[in-house]
Amino acid sequence: PQPEQQILSSKLECVQSVKDGVLAEAKCTESNLVTLFSQKGSGAKTQTQSSLKLFQVETETLYEKVDSKDLYVTSMLYEREETEREVTGGEVTELVWKLCLAHSATFEAADLFMTLVFELRHLSLEALKVLWQRSSFKCRDNWQPLVDALPSCATEACVVLMKEIIASGEAEEDKVEYFFWSLSFIPKPTSGMIESLAPLLNSPGARQSCFLGITALLHRFCSAYSPCDGVPAVQTVTRTLGTFLRGNCTVQDSEQLSEMQLVLKAIGNAGLAAASLAPVLSSCASLGSNPMEIRLAAIQAFRRIPCSAR
Template sequence: SQSEQQVLSSKLECVQSIKDGVLAEAKCAESDQVSLFPQKGGGTETQTQSSLQLLQVEADTLHKKVDSEDLYMTSIFYEREETEREVTGREVTELVWTLCLVHSTSYETAGLFMTLVFELRHLSLEALRALWQRSSFKCRDNWQPLIDALPSCATEACVVLMKELVASGEVEEDKAEYFFWSFVFIPKPTSGMIESLAPLLKSPRASQSCFLGITALLHRFCSAHSSCDDVPAVQDVLGILGKFLGGNCTVQDSEHLSEMQLVLKAIGNAGLAAASLAPVLSSCASLNSNPMEIRLAAIQAFRRIPCSVRVSGLLPAGD
């Protein structure tokens, strides 16, 4: 049949000339033959010849020397030159309005949104509260620019405002979850952030992301502060978590079992900060009457606690 016949036939031949390890010349001849009706012997043929020849070799271009004092290492994450002018709440309000007017998928929107994030970093808590009163509206497409920008702000004032919005129920549940997960990316946590967030752990509505987000923030804070055990805000969080554990993580029913597993996971998240809870974790893991899930979770809670911390009952004491 015609489908079994060869319709296209191609041939390519190249000759290369190498001199001193460098390609000096290349000549190629290509032939393409198309036969639409092979049985009749008809068709077309195209022949192409090409030639490349090395003309000259240039020495490596030397880069202009730069003074080492002008070089520095930095992260490109949200990098922008700091503005020296004072940012006012009115200007930020106008920026939020502008974001609502432009198309949500345009390049202009991306630039304006980043500007909003950086300008929020210059506002005090009082200014942010006033801004929220003026700019908490939703755009036509149901978008709230201010809600989405706050988690990227990463200042103490922004974190405190986010906490207030969550505690008052002014933000939807999915946005609250977004707030909590954003704590993981705050580069320089402060004791003020931790102090503000600690009461959320006592709420009956505290979610998994609430526990894990706050304790991740706690771990990063203690990683940068050698004496974080003495910080009152850190002690408050550990006191709340320790109260959940009781003396040995005893649980009464399946609901308390799930809650205890979450608290133990959060303690593991806290890492360095949770070293003072090591004796209680040891009791939780060694108590035979505890469910196996609790005992394993207690052991896993040690994952970030330094090995220098003596764990009674779990690890043998050193001489």
């Protein structure tokens, strides 16, 4: 057998200079010889030289200690300084036009959209309605900036306007879904929001996102303003949900079964706001003729209702 041929031969030599215990200079030479196709020790050779030299030594920088009194805990939510100037509908209309002209995937468009959201919060319902009449157009890429911005606005005026847009059928399906799911993120819900949205529960073909979004908003409202069972808007939603239960959650077919499961899930979402429905929920859970799915859903609907309220 032939002896093994060494394909790669490498060599590294370094010379270091140390002064007062500190590396002052280092010079290294690295050589590599590739002899894959060579028969007499010749081949491709590379040589690399590197040099490292110490120029200066700096003393350690001592940073000033921060007083713990100057530190505070806050959330990671985006904060923006509130403007003190008065925002007009004309300015916001112009902003929507600028958004339409800007390319959607740019920092400029993102900044304009964020500005639009925050400026919408300063407009009254009347001003928003005028703005909608002027700016409900679609951009060249079929985008409606105002419809996208309203759910993020999170004021009562924005919620009421968006509800009217939905009721009139002017919003596309995906925008309606997005709006309902955004309701659970509204930081400071009001009874006016709930009062405005409540009729949508009775609208033909009310979707899952409608029931769950409105009841999530209801739960957040009651978590902040307790007790809330005396608020007329809360009572309206609770009565509407109770009507769907039909006394003991009886269903006749698979379609009614799905609808009843949705209503029970929405009641569970509402939590303490739906505490008055506890007796009906108990009937739904204990009625032996009800499908097992309904009985379990009725039990799960108690998940946010404290025992003291049942």
